Amino acid sequence: MKTSFQHATIYYYSGTGNSYRVAEWTAEAVRQAGVDARVLSILQARPKSEVPEGETGLLGLCFPTHAFTAPWTVIRFALGLPKRAGTHAFIIPTRAGMKFGRFIVDGMEGTGGYLLALILHWKGYQVTGMRAMNMPSNWTALFPGYKHKTVEAIERQSLERLADFMDAILSAKKQYRGIVALILGILLLPITIAYILLGRYWLAKLFYANNNCTGCGLCAENCPESAIRMHGKQNPRPYWTYSCTSCMRCMNYCPHNAIEASYPFGIGLYFLSQVPMAYFLLRWLGQRLGLGDGLQSPFLNGMLQYAFILLAFALAYWIFALLVRIPSVNRLLTTLTPTHYYRRYREPATPAAVLVHPDHGK
Ligand SMILES: Cc1cc2nc3c(=O)[nH]c(=O)nc-3n(C[C@H](O)[C@H](O)[C@H](O)COP(=O)(O)O)c2cc1C
Ligand code: SF4
Ligand code: SF4
Incomplete structure (x- = not known):
């Protein structure tokens, strides 16, 4: 050619x-x-x-x-x-x-x-x-x-x-x-925007390591976004932060197939996001400032609700990460989440090392 x-x-x-x-x-x-x-x-x-x-x-x-x-x-x-x-x-x-x-x-x-x-x-x-x-x-x-x-x-x-x-x-x-x-x-586009604003944070907070995890830390080392922190000195376990883009590398390259996404916890997070916190907070603030319901702007309400959801997800996940350290709780949650029964996927000819340490064209 x-x-x-x-x-x-x-x-x-x-x-x-x-x-x-x-x-x-x-x-x-x-x-x-x-x-x-x-x-x-x-x-x-x-x-x-x-x-x-x-x-x-x-x-x-x-x-x-x-x-x-x-x-x-x-x-x-x-x-x-x-x-x-x-x-x-x-x-x-x-x-x-x-x-x-x-x-x-x-x-x-x-x-x-x-x-x-x-x-x-x-x-x-x-x-x-x-x-x-x-x-x-x-x-x-x-x-x-x-x-x-x-x-x-x-x-x-x-x-x-x-x-x-x-x-x-x-x-x-x-x-x-x-x-x-x-x-x-x-x-x-509405789905794309909902994913960017909220969905990806929700997905990041579904990840946890099941009892097969050895604490080797490979998932954290391999993450392209440095989104995983290893928590715990004696018994380190991965902790997923909001920097996760759901690229799926950690889940599919873990040598012990230990990474799961918890559906039961995901359902819990969904209901948490439905709590109309901003409405009550604004009412309370309005009354405190003597403005009655004057602070009830839909934009302010939306922004506050959004901040509440992100904070609530982060806090709930922090508690969840502590709970999954208890082996019996971990076992129960792992039995209940479908990802435990899913086949993993990675491109067959591509080992993690190639993605993590590319030779940069040399
Ligand atoms: C969070 C996420 C969202 C995805 N969304 C779409 C999508 O909207 N449409 C589609 O055809 N594939 C979608 N996929 C599939 C991936 O784009 C596809 O498998 C891709 O080849 C993965 O490439 P990679 O291994 O280089 O990351 C999605 C995958 C993930 C993890
Ligand atoms: S989840 Fe897998 S890769 Fe991450 S520390 Fe545990 S065993 Fe290692
Ligand atoms: S899914 Fe990708 S971005 Fe998210 S923590 Fe795992 S490796 Fe990192």
């Missing part, structure tokens, strides 16, 4: 290896065309010196879909990229494909791909292509991981689609897909 590109930098962000694997496949296609290509993690990136300049340069961005859009870490990274006039760019969100019988049904990347394309276009890049790739679902806090055969079939399909996409990119032909997903993503 003839191409005018000389250098390519392909960035990825990945929880369980899917987007990393797609970035590697992409780099392989680029190298086969005689182009010098490197695959780099956005977490160790130094884009000013790494993103090639001019029309012989190519930039790629691979990342997972979270709640019908790109993860915030990826959006923030793209916003911080240097301006480049003319450098070509392509975007590949990965998403959860599903297999029913012989058919593979596409996942839904929603607004993620085109949002990133827009940011890069605004920065002066020539965005030649955007195409989402199906990969196995990694959301094992909600669904069981797929069987090996299903994983293989989905990856095979993606490799074929990727070959076609990279042919177009390398010959500088435009290839944009996912307009329907974009429209659906816009319609589903």
